[in-house]
Amino acid sequence: MTAADFSLFLPLAVLLIWATVLLIVDLFIPKERKGWTASLSALGLALTLFLSLRQWGETASGFGEMLRVDPFATFINALLLLSGLGGVLLAYGSIRRHGVERGEYYTLLLFSVSGMMLMAQARDLILLFLGLELLSIPLYVLAAFALPRLDSEEAGLKYFLLGAFASGFFLYGTALLYGASGTTLLSGIAQAWSQAGRNLFFLVGAALILVGLGFKVALVPFHMWTPDVYQGAPTAVTGFMAAGAKIAGFAALWRIFTEALPGLAPDVTPILWALSALTMLLGNLLAIAQKNVKRMLAYSSIAHAGYILMAFVPFGVPQVRDVALAAGLFYLITYAITNFGAWAVVSALERQAGQGLELDDYAGLGSKAPALALAMTVFMLSLTGVPPTLGLIGKFYLFRSVIEAGFYGLAVLGVLTSLISAYYYLRLVVIMYMRPGEPQPVANPWLNLTWGAMAILTVLFSLIPAPLFWWASQSVLR
Amino acid sequence: MIPLSWYLWLSAALFSVGLFGVLARRNAIAILLAIELMLNAVNINLVAFWRYLTPGQMNGQVFAVIVLAVAAAEVAVGLALVISVYRRRQTVVADELDLLKW
Amino acid sequence: MSLELLLFLILALIAIASALGMLLSRHAVYAALFLVLNFATVAVFYLLLNAPFIAMAQITVYAGAIMVLFLFVIMLLGTEVLPPSPVLPWQRPLAFLLALGLLAESVYLLFFRQRLTLSLPATIDPFSGPKAIGQALFTGYLLPFEITSILLLVAMVGAILLTRKER
Numbered sequence: 001m002t003a004a005d006f007s008l009f010l011p012l013a014v015l016l017i018w019a020t021v022l023l024i025v026d027l028f029i030p031k032e033r034k035g036w037t038a039s040l041s042a043l044g045l046a047l048t049l050f051l052s053l054r055q056w057g058e059t060a061s062g063f064g065e066m067l068r069v070d071p072f073a074t075f076i077n078a079l080l081l082l083s084g085l086g087g088v089l090l091a092y093g094s095i096r097r098h099g100v101e102r103g104e105y106y107t108l109l110l111f112s113v114s115g116m117m118l119m120a121q122a123r124d125l126i127l128l129f130l131g132l133e134l135l136s137i138p139l140y141v142l143a144a145f146a147l148p149r150l151d152s153e154e155a156g157l158k159y160f161l162l163g164a165f166a167s168g169f170f171l172y173g174t175a176l177l178y179g180a181s182g183t184t185l186l187s188g189i190a191q192a193w194s195q196a197g198r199n200l201f202f203l204v205g206a207a208l209i210l211v212g213l214g215f216k217v218a219l220v221p222f223h224m225w226t227p228d229v230y231q232g233a234p235t236a237v238t239g240f241m242a243a244g245a246k247i248a249g250f251a252a253l254w255r256i257f258t259e260a261l262p263g264l265a266p267d268v269t270p271i272l273w274a275l276s277a278l279t280m281l282l283g284n285l286l287a288i289a290q291k292n293v294k295r296m297l298a299y300s301s302i303a304h305a306g307y308i309l310m311a312f313v314p315f316g317v318p319q320v321r322d323v324a325l326a327a328g329l330f331y332l333i334t335y336a337i338t339n340f341g342a343w344a345v346v347s348a349l350e351r352q353a354g355q356g357l358e359l360d361d362y363a364g365l366g367s368k369a370p371a372l373a374l375a376m377t378v379f380m381l382s383l384t385g386v387p388p389t390l391g392l393i394g395k396f397y398l399f400r401s402v403i404e405a406g407f408y409g410l411a412v413l414g415v416l417t418s419l420i421s422a423y424y425y426l427r428l429v430v431i432m433y434m435r436p437g438e439p440q441p442v443a444n445p446w447l448n449l450t451w452g453a454m455a456i457l458t459v460l461f462s463l464i465p466a467p468l469f470w471w472a473s474q475s476v477l478r
Numbered sequence: 479m480i481p482l483s484w485y486l487w488l489s490a491a492l493f494s495v496g497l498f499g500v501l502a503r504r505n506a507i508a509i510l511l512a513i514e515l516m517l518n519a520v521n522i523n524l525v526a527f528w529r530y531l532t533p534g535q536m537n538g539q540v541f542a543v544i545v546l547a548v549a550a551a552e553v554a555v556g557l558a559l560v561i562s563v564y565r566r567r568q569t570v571v572a573d574e575l576d577l578l579k580w
Numbered sequence: 581m582s583l584e585l586l587l588f589l590i591l592a593l594i595a596i597a598s599a600l601g602m603l604l605s606r607h608a609v610y611a612a613l614f615l616v617l618n619f620a621t622v623a624v625f626y627l628l629l630n631a632p633f634i635a636m637a638q639i640t641v642y643a644g645a646i647m648v649l650f651l652f653v654i655m656l657l658g659t660e661v662l663p664p665s666p667v668l669p670w671q672r673p674l675a676f677l678l679a680l681g682l683l684a685e686s687v688y689l690l691f692f693r694q695r696l697t698l699s700l701p702a703t704i705d706p707f708s709g710p711k712a713i714g715q716a717l718f719t720g721y722l723l724p725f726e727i728t729s730i731l732l733l734v735a736m737v738g739a740i741l742l743t744r745k746e747r
Binding site: 009016020023063064066067102104107108111114118124126127130131133134137138140141144147156 | 720721722723724727728730731733734735737738741742
């Protein structure tokens, strides 16, 4: 390991060491002072964010090409670290109230974030697999974190069984790619592809990897765990999981397919098209039937995985590829911001033991807590894609790039499913404002900060999206 | 002289048995056992590819060792989850956990 | 047919039979023991493949540590007999179809790869295995190695957290 290698690894190393040390420090923090652990973990994330942003503009590989720092990785890292901060905020605002506060929560969250960062930076199948596991294992535990509560434990077990099953697929896929090329490096695989050309090892390997990551980001045929896990896991964990795991999964998908298997585009494009279409359609249709807000948002997050995947469909069209990827990255920001806001609101309305999560519990929120209701309205509008919110801009860029690439059907489907989604998102808004009720929102400063800031950002960035889009378009994988 | 394809066959067969086990069994422990079988099948693939394609480098073997370690980590967490669910529920049958509610 | 091929076939038969045994046995302890047999057989394959280190790791980690953990949990929970449960009508056929599909896919895969029947590269000294792996782990693969250690730490913390009684 050289000094250059280490400077590439620095943010990740700092986060890992910070988390490990925090694990020990936490033992000496008394039970009623766990706020210290939360602040320390937030500090660690902020420090890593600073170190990671300092790498902006750099493009280099280290550890024998295994670890990559490029604008794409820096962009995803920043987004993941901010999601981690969001996760800490959500957790600090809610887990104490639910009596499940323990210091390990924050360290596990840090480990999970480092696994996600690893997935965005790895250029080697071994490292990618390790990143996937380092992301998942803490999340299995976190999903079961509200331990005495049965639904949380079941969520953990379910997530674990399906997650481990999915990593089996991912692993089989990587083994086949290794067999086809004799190397685990993504660059080596691309080289082997250009020499050997199409063969079934590449195809099946890529398909299995797609299945494995499809489980992680909840694409439609592989989504069945999502509603139960999102509903059962503590709300703070769900919010973090919905953003972080998706961002990391898509980052890995993008990197594997654009760096190792660009030649596979003609074969993969129809599959991606179908997956994206199916995910948007089914996610939105199933969301309509939900009465529980957490389940509704779970299906909504499935649907959004479909929209994000849309950005990846044109990856075989060289002129559009970069624009589409930039639109995808922009949509990731949109999704992350709106997602955290919406989950913070859900968290504010959640009472003990999973109460306060039905749609009817939101009745009367408009008059009882106008600010909270307004914020939730903003998030719902943004998820639908209605002005003046970030969601509209994100969808606009997405659909435009897909149309440029000539996938008109997909764009039409995207617009149609957005219209469908308006039904259930706006239904919640109608319930909040039109129906009388006695909601009991919790006024926790940290939760207020989360939903307040996210609502402002959602509107603000929709008015001036140019800098964000510029950043996204600078961060495209080349 | 054993052809490489035989190993790949064997690995695919074991992986398929594991896959079938995950989908057909309802008991969380049985599902976990089947997942272990799947990971194990992948390892046969890795070591066989290493032996036949890149015996000069250690990448395949290193990958196999890491898969072993990861499998151990997964099992530890998985069994802990099983224990904690069982304590309160007295069941590990996935059905009764609504695992298949989709 | 050479002795090596015969050995392979017998071992493969044992491996698949024990995997099926694990799949079909109603008794959780039997299922686990079948899997131990399977893992041990696979370890012999690793020896055939000149990977003695992996073979030993397979025995100690898989057949040893992991399966002992399984047996321990099964007996701790007293869930030796898996209750026969009603099967959803579509589940078995679907599972069978999926598994069959994967198998067919791989068969197809293998028959269309003539290159793979290529001859074995020159034998390597089997006893250089562990040393070479150690060297690789501490030089070229240092990063994955360190990440693995973190992963084990996380798993340990997670397992303790989930099973600790204090609340």
